[in-house]
Amino acid sequence: MPTVTDLTPPKEFLFDIRVYYEDTDAGGVVFYANYLKFFERARTEWLRALGFGQSEMADRLQRIFVVAGLDMDYRKPARLDDKLTIRSRVTRMGRASVHFAQRAERQGELIAEGNIQVCCVDTIHMRPAELPPSVRASLQSTQE
Helix, strand or coil, X not given: CCCHHHHCCCCCEEEEEECCHXXXXXXXXXXXXXXXHHHHHHHHHHHHHCCCCXXXXXXXXXXXXXXXXXXXXXXXXXXXXCEEEEEEEEXXXXXXXXXXXXXXXXXXXXXXXXXXXXXXXXXXXXXXXXXXHHHHHHHHCCCC
């Protein structure tokens, strides 16, 4: 029988991704902008794991997420066939925004890290809109 502790969502979401040829540049390393794609996939899969598909949110709730700001630091190169783990956690929530800290690691070694702010917008006017209560509650349950 699961306990209440067992039902608590993890404070950090882990997402594994493999580096493919299309992810690399002429030097054979991951092109810097592709880390943003890796981080986006991790956030999307985290929402899906919490029960919120982005297509469903757009259709049913008329809400989507857009990146409003970010800062990135690149530490080491990742290369073709590397298996990366993307670690994501919520650091702050506003009325219509969520701030994430994300890291790309290769076997525990930091490759790149970033802070990404996403804004919830309505699909009709493309203006900031309050996070749906169910999404807010799920994301808040992952905060420390």
